[in-house]
Structure formats: C-alpha cells, structure tokens
Amino acid sequence: MASYRFQLFLNISFFLILAIGQSSIAAANDDRKASVVFAYIVYMGSAPEGEYLATSRQRTMLQKVIRGSSVEESMIRSYRRSLNGFAAKLTEEEVEELANMKGVVSIIPNRIYHPRTTRSWDFMGFSNTVRRNPTVESNVIIGVIDSGIWPELPSFSDKGFGPPPKKWKGVCRGGKNFTCNNKVIGARFYKSVPSGDESARDNSGHGTHTASTAAGNVVKDVSFFGLAQGTARGGVPSARIAAYKVCHKKGCESVDILAAFDDAIADGVDILSVSLGSAESTEFFDDVIAIGSFHAMEKGILTLNSAGNNGVAGPLGVESVAPWMVAVAASTTDRRLSTKVVLGNGKTLNGFSVNPDTFNGKKLPLLYGREVSSICSEDDARLCSESCVDSKLVKGKIVLCDNSGSDSVVYSAGAAGSIVLDDLPVSFITPLPSPGLNARDYDLLLSYKNSTKNPVAEILRSESIKESYSPVVAQFSSLGPNFIAPDILKPDITAPGAEILAAYSPISSPSGSPVDKRRVKYSILSGTSMSCPHVAGIAAYVKTFHPDWSPSAIKSALMTTAWAMDRTKNPDGEISYGSGHVNPVRAIVPGLVYETSKEDYIKLMCSLGYTQDNIKQISGEISACPVKSKNVPARDMNYPSLAASVPTVKSFTVSFRRTVKNVGLPNSIYRVQISPNPKLKVEVVPKVLTFKALKETKTFTVTVSGGGLSAKSMESTTLVWSDGTHIVRSPIVVHTYPSIKSS
Structure with a gap:
C-alpha cells in the first residue's frame, strides 16, 4: 500500500506518475451508445489566419465523423490562437477516420500530467x-x-x-x-x-x-x-x-x-x-x-x-x-530545517521535517507500529498502514513507523507524534510532528526502545541550521x-x-x-x-x-x-x-552566447531519425530534412553544453562544432581553457577567438578522445572561453547511456 508521506512527496514535492487521463465516457446518442469514447487532441499544426475560419473548419471535420451526434457534446475545446486543432471525445473508429483527413497532423491521446x-x-x-x-x-x-x-x-x-x-x-x-x-x-x-x-x-x-x-x-x-x-x-x-x-x-x-x-x-x-x-x-x-x-x-x-x-x-x-x-x-x-529527537537516555538524533510545534519539554512514550495493531500483518503494522493503527493504544504517544508516509494515519488515530524511517534528507510539512530519520539513526532509535523498559522521547520544534556544503x-x-x-x-x-x-x-x-x-x-x-x-x-x-x-x-x-x-x-x-x-x-553579462534557431532544431530532429511526419507533429509545418542531415550528428547542434554518447569499453573520438556570438565588449580576445581529466584528451581549434564588433560570430571545433568507459558511466571536463572579464563555461560530457530507441 502506498504510504501517505510518499503521497505527500508526490503531491507537495511534486513527483507524480504519468497516468493515461481517460476515464471512459458513455456515448450520449443512439449511434454511439454502444461505443466508448475517450478524450483526444486532434493537432492540426500552426494557427491559421482567422480564428473563426479555424473553428468553423474544426467543427465541420468533427461533424463528419460523429454523424448526427452533437458537436457541442463531443468537442472539449478548440485551439485556434497560436495552434490549430481541437480536443474532442471520440471513439476508436472516429479517431481512425479523423487521422486520414486532410489537415490533421496527429491525434494524441489525452494524458494526465x-x-x-x-x-x-x-x-x-x-x-x-x-x-x-x-x-x-x-x-x-x-x-x-x-x-x-x-x-x-x-x-x-x-x-x-x-x-x-x-x-x-x-x-x-x-x-x-x-x-x-x-x-x-x-x-x-x-x-x-x-x-x-x-x-x-x-x-x-x-x-x-x-x-x-x-x-x-x-x-x-x-x-x-x-x-x-x-x-x-x-x-x-x-x-x-x-x-x-x-x-x-x-x-x-x-x-x-x-x-x-x-x-x-x-x-x-x-x-x-x-x-x-x-x-x-x-x-x-x-x-x-x-x-x-x-x-x-x-x-x-x-x-x-x-x-x-x-x-x-x-x-x-x-x-x-x-x-x-x-x-x-x-x-x-x-539553510536547512532540522528537527531533533531527544531520547529518554539523553541522546539526540537529527531528523528532517517542518515542525512548528513543541512538546514543551515533555517526553512521551514510544510505541512501534507493530505494537499498535491487532488486525494487520506484522509487515503492514510496522508500516503504520491504513486501518492498522489502534486509536485506543496511541493517543498521546509517539509511534515509530517503518513507512515514511504514515503521518496522516497516525494523526487521525490521535497520536501526539510519529518518527519515521526516511533516507530522503528533505524536510516536508506533515500534519503532526513527524521527523524522518535515516536508516542508521532509526536503528539507534529502535535499539533504544527495545532495550529500555519505559522508552520515551521528545520531538523538538524545527530549527534553521547553516548548511556549509550547499549547493x-x-x-x-x-x-x-x-x-x-x-x-x-x-x-x-x-x-x-x-x-x-x-x-x-x-x-x-x-x-x-x-x-x-x-x-x-x-x-x-x-x-x-x-x-x-x-x-x-x-x-x-x-x-x-x-x-x-x-x-x-x-x-x-x-x-x-x-x-x-x-x-x-x-x-x-x-x-x-x-x-x-x-x-x-552574471547571467546578464555572459560575454558570448550560443544561439539556435528553429531550423537548427529541425535539423536535430532529422539527425535523430525523425520522419517528416514526426517533425510536423511538433512544428505543425511540413519541414523537409536537408540533404545528408541524417548523417550530421546531433551533438553538432549549437547547444551551450557539449555531450556525446560513445561506445562501451571501446576507444572513441568525437567532435563538436560550435558558433558563438559576441554580446560582451566590441573589441575582445577570448582564449580557451580546458579543465584537466586524465581520461580524456581534448583539442580545441582555434584556441583564440578575436572579435572586432558586437554580434560578430566565430566558429570553433572541439575534439574529445578517450576510451574504456564501462556501461552506463560518464566522464566530463569543462571548456572555458575567457577575455579576462567574462567567463563562458560549458561542460563536456561523454557517456555510455543508451537512448530509448537503442535500448
């Protein structure tokens, strides 16, 4: 069972799992009653000149496939200001029919982000x-x-x-x-x-x-x-x-x-x-x-x-x-928020939580999750899972839970606090005092509890502490x-x-x-x-x-x-x-900038093997790949960082071509510096870039050689251009992680 604190992290720290956002909706008219409809985006590319004409055409297209059903009932919304297309509730057959219509670039199932x-x-x-x-x-x-x-x-x-x-x-x-x-x-x-x-x-x-x-x-x-x-x-x-x-x-x-x-x-x-x-x-x-x-x-x-x-x-x-x-x-x-736990033997453990409350110096009894349930398995009880915490046993006490998301369950049962196992060193707000301890400190806590006749502890109010090794x-x-x-x-x-x-x-x-x-x-x-x-x-x-x-x-x-x-x-x-x-x-005075255009992004997609239809699904326009563009490596796009996927174990030599624009001083000379990495040999040509005007551009090539990288590993170094006033820094990364296509 998913723990509450983990759910809290999903909703408040905001990592959530993608779900297909399509609850089936029964069709409302006689022709569609036997079918199931889902929400789809019918993407038609860039916006046309007139919003009214776009909407009118979209409605006409939809009416053709739903045949007598209400357009108003099917259409969810129209895209017509910056994009062209619409979202509608459609059956699988209607999706297939729309996909073959002129002007439809792609049909994308609705998803939940x-x-x-x-x-x-x-x-x-x-x-x-x-x-x-x-x-x-x-x-x-x-x-x-x-x-x-x-x-x-x-x-x-x-x-x-x-x-x-x-x-x-x-x-x-x-x-x-x-x-x-x-x-x-x-x-x-x-x-x-x-x-x-x-x-x-x-x-x-x-x-x-x-x-x-x-x-x-x-x-x-x-x-x-x-x-x-x-x-x-x-x-x-x-x-x-x-x-x-x-x-x-x-x-x-x-x-x-x-x-x-x-x-x-x-x-x-x-x-x-x-x-x-x-x-x-x-x-x-x-x-x-x-x-x-x-x-x-x-x-x-x-x-x-x-x-x-x-x-x-x-x-x-x-x-x-x-x-x-x-x-x-x-x-x-x-700055980091720390919540201390003071045990009855005087030992203090440093936990993580956002706790504005105080016990006013009072130490409360400690109970382990498996001790406060008579209806759940031992594993579920230790996690303080839903319905496993007996309110008669925990009122006014601190409950120890192996699950870092049990706060709501424990709070609802009437406990004064909880202490949870949590190796994520980030403080979150919880409904009751509930510091998370790493595995080492949590084991110390359990050891104290198991070796003490009447174990007690106090959860202190959180305090801000200086974090010297950030960021x-x-x-x-x-x-x-x-x-x-x-x-x-x-x-x-x-x-x-x-x-x-x-x-x-x-x-x-x-x-x-x-x-x-x-x-x-x-x-x-x-x-x-x-x-x-x-x-x-x-x-x-x-x-x-x-x-x-x-x-x-x-x-x-x-x-x-x-x-x-x-x-x-x-x-x-x-x-x-x-x-x-x-x-x-420093961001307002970068000295040099790497610029990329829409055409550069299209060339990148061509080099990734995207088809003309794939590219149209993104840009909304027909964009032919330049001749031989598929043979141009993606790493040659004019990106501010330099990265390349290289073979596992084998020796490699990769090159990067980059162009920079002068946005610093009109007359300036930039010299290159490479941070040392004994596993990589880096050559830059030329080593000096001389500018005589603003907006002037210069091109250079970086060649990186090495070998012996194990699977799913990386090596890096840094490229720096400096004129003595500006420092223009770019990471160089070679790695052996595969793409989704190759894996």
Whole structure:
C-alpha cells in the first residue's frame, strides 16, 4: 500500500506518475451508445489566419465523423490562437477516420500530467538591492501554467503598479469572485470535464507558490508558523503575472495544457514557467509541453520546465528533454530545517521535517507500529498502514513507523507524534510532528526502545541550521542523461528547490493531508516545481536587460554563466545538474552566447531519425530534412553544453562544432581553457577567438578522445572561453547511456 508521506512527496514535492487521463465516457446518442469514447487532441499544426475560419473548419471535420451526434457534446475545446486543432471525445473508429483527413497532423491521446512540487535568492547573491530597471521589469509578463493563483495575497498586490503593458492581449477569465489587478493581469482556467472548480483560483497552493517564486512582490516578515522567517519575493518583483490554471484535484490534462500554451502565446507573455510533467521522458511529438513550447519558441518566448522528481535512484530519468526548453533540476541552499529527537537516555538524533510545534519539554512514550495493531500483518503494522493503527493504544504517544508516509494515519488515530524511517534528507510539512530519520539513526532509535523498559522521547520544534556544503543536487531531482536525444545534455541547469518558502493558497492544507486543518498564506515546499520558477524569474531578469535576445540566447546566458558545482559533493556530476547552478547576477553579462534557431532544431530532429511526419507533429509545418542531415550528428547542434554518447569499453573520438556570438565588449580576445581529466584528451581549434564588433560570430571545433568507459558511466571536463572579464563555461560530457530507441 502506498504510504501517505510518499503521497505527500508526490503531491507537495511534486513527483507524480504519468497516468493515461481517460476515464471512459458513455456515448450520449443512439449511434454511439454502444461505443466508448475517450478524450483526444486532434493537432492540426500552426494557427491559421482567422480564428473563426479555424473553428468553423474544426467543427465541420468533427461533424463528419460523429454523424448526427452533437458537436457541442463531443468537442472539449478548440485551439485556434497560436495552434490549430481541437480536443474532442471520440471513439476508436472516429479517431481512425479523423487521422486520414486532410489537415490533421496527429491525434494524441489525452494524458494526465502532474505538478512537481526567501532565503534562496540571497543564497544566489541576488539580493533585493541588485541592479534593476523596475520600469522595464514591469513590462515583462511571466505566464505560469499551473494550478491557478490566489490574487488577493500580498505577493500579488498591485500597489504601485501602472496599467498592463500595451503588448498584453490577454483577458481575466478567472470565474466567479476572481478579480485580476495590475500585478496579476490575466487569468484563465481550463477543465475538460465540467465540475465545481470553474475558477482560476488556486485550491492546492502549488500554482500560487510557483507564481510568487518567479515574480511575487517583496513581502517582509513572512514565515511558516515562525519557521524560515524572512522576506519573501520573486526573481522579478516588478514583473506582471498571467495565470493559466490547468491542474485540478486529479492532475493536469494534456488537452488543457496545450490550450494554455495556445492562449499564453497569443496573449503576449514573455516567459513561460511550467512546473508540470509526466513520469518519464517521451518523444517530442508525444509531449504537449514540448509541442507547446516549440510554438512558444517560434514567437520568441522561452519556456522553463521542471526536470522531474524521479530521484537519484529513479530509473526513468529526467522528463524534460526538448532542447528548446530549459530543464531545471533542484538543489539545496545554505539553510536547512532540522528537527531533533531527544531520547529518554539523553541522546539526540537529527531528523528532517517542518515542525512548528513543541512538546514543551515533555517526553512521551514510544510505541512501534507493530505494537499498535491487532488486525494487520506484522509487515503492514510496522508500516503504520491504513486501518492498522489502534486509536485506543496511541493517543498521546509517539509511534515509530517503518513507512515514511504514515503521518496522516497516525494523526487521525490521535497520536501526539510519529518518527519515521526516511533516507530522503528533505524536510516536508506533515500534519503532526513527524521527523524522518535515516536508516542508521532509526536503528539507534529502535535499539533504544527495545532495550529500555519505559522508552520515551521528545520531538523538538524545527530549527534553521547553516548548511556549509550547499549547493547540492536534491536527492529527489531527476537525473539525466537525455534518453530521447543522448547527445543533448539534460537537465540544463539547477536552482534552489528544497524547502522553499513562498505564497500559498489559504484554503489548502499545508501538508496536503485532508485531516490537516491548518491554513496559511505562506508555506514551505520542495521539488523541481520550486526550482523551475526561480530560473523563470532569472530569465525574465535577463530579458529586462536584453529585450531583443532570442530564447536560445537567454538560455545560453543562464547556462554558460552558471556556478561550477562541486563534483565531490555531487557524485552524479553533470547528468544531475547540467551546466551548473544558476547565477542571476552574471547571467546578464555572459560575454558570448550560443544561439539556435528553429531550423537548427529541425535539423536535430532529422539527425535523430525523425520522419517528416514526426517533425510536423511538433512544428505543425511540413519541414523537409536537408540533404545528408541524417548523417550530421546531433551533438553538432549549437547547444551551450557539449555531450556525446560513445561506445562501451571501446576507444572513441568525437567532435563538436560550435558558433558563438559576441554580446560582451566590441573589441575582445577570448582564449580557451580546458579543465584537466586524465581520461580524456581534448583539442580545441582555434584556441583564440578575436572579435572586432558586437554580434560578430566565430566558429570553433572541439575534439574529445578517450576510451574504456564501462556501461552506463560518464566522464566530463569543462571548456572555458575567457577575455579576462567574462567567463563562458560549458561542460563536456561523454557517456555510455543508451537512448530509448537503442535500448
């Protein structure tokens, strides 16, 4: 049985498993009654000139296949502003008939995507007094595709804001009792199946948290019941927010996500923050986030996407793999919440949890899960599984559980607290005091209990402690490499994503447990959902200084100026953190940038073996692969990082061709440096790049040789171009991980 704390991590730290989001719906008319219909996206490519004509044609196409049934009953929504297509409830026969119609690019089954759920900005050296241009910043619009927003919170007050930028073409369709303002300038909600949740208001807290992290106002003296007290603010406090609610209690449907992209692009957002994903990487043409973000890229909009919470031990790998998006991993800051457990013998154990409560110096009796159940097997009882905790035995006591998700069960039974086995060193909010201990300390706790006649313990209130070895990639953050395109390194970058304090929905339980009746306006969450909006805010910050930069130029600036991560503290290396830890202050002055165009991405897909139809499923247009493009390695795409999949054990020589544009000083000379790795030989030609003007480009080639790599292993080094003022750093990674196709 799945444990509650694990479910809490899924819902609040935001790693959830992809499910096909199709509950069968009985057909409503006589012709279709005997069939079962499901939701599908009928994708027809880029938006045509007229919205009305697009809708009219879509309805005509649908009417032809449903034959006399109601179009209104079948059609879920129309995509007509930035994309062309529609979502509808269809039988298998109707899907087959539509697929053969002229103009239909692809038909995609509806899927359920899920969210991947203060001090962080100062930790990055990005203080509130950093150089800014508030007037320019107020013209930047960040679109947040998530679970909605709570606009009345101080983080979203429009005090001091003027009217929305003239470029804004969106609306405020937030539903009943929802009002936008000059800070939250737009809101829309999407729900494929009508329900009582017809509003852009955030019922879960996730969207409010991510929006305030990206662009929330400066709000002083906030905390979670006194914990993590400080000033909450977003990366660009003067920027505007447009909220697109696609997530509800059961998840986020792909038909709605694509609709949000369709609207956001046409509304005029500058940056898109999308802290959602499936459970594993999928082909670009099967992923609505990849499709939507490709269309956003065409319109000059950069999409930031959470890398996923599959964890260091997860077999599925990083989920966000499309090269036109920024895939953001999660890492720690120098502040960590610790919850101590004081045993009756005076020994103190350090646990992980967000616990604002105190026992006031009182030690309470300890009971093991298997001692508090008479109806369950010993294994289930030790886990404190549902219905296995006898409320008569645990009231006022502390229960020890081998399951790190039993908090809600124990709380409902009336226990005063629980102590759980949990090797994930991240603090989560639980409905009752419930620190997690690693295996070593948990064994010490059990040993004390089993050797003591009347074992007791006290759970202390959590305290903030200084973490000297941060940043470290969080254990829940998904690892690369990129299983779809192994020669493109993913994730791209890492940012703070552990124990982040930000705004929250005041009607949602902070622990995610239905039995938790507490309500707050600011809460502490963890996940790549939290790291993604950090980088979205920084991307918007870069755009305020360089409004004419392309999405790939902004992405390059973020990646090449990132802090180098300490490999000794991050043993998985670049496949866990990409180019490094985002550095906001340096990102606005990168010196050189690697730019990629739509044509470059199409050439990449050709080199991956994508057919013309596959590419059309993404771009919406017929794009012929250039002659011999399939023979051009994917690693030659002009990406800011350099990666190559090489043979196991055998010797190898791989080359990379790159072009950089000068955005630093008009007259500058950059010299190359390679960090030493005895297992790799690296040659760069030329070794010096001389620029005489801004926007001038130079091309160079990197050749890497080595051998003897075992299966599923990697080696890396670093390429640096420097003119003495700017440091342009790119990781070089060779690995033996296979692609999905080859495995």
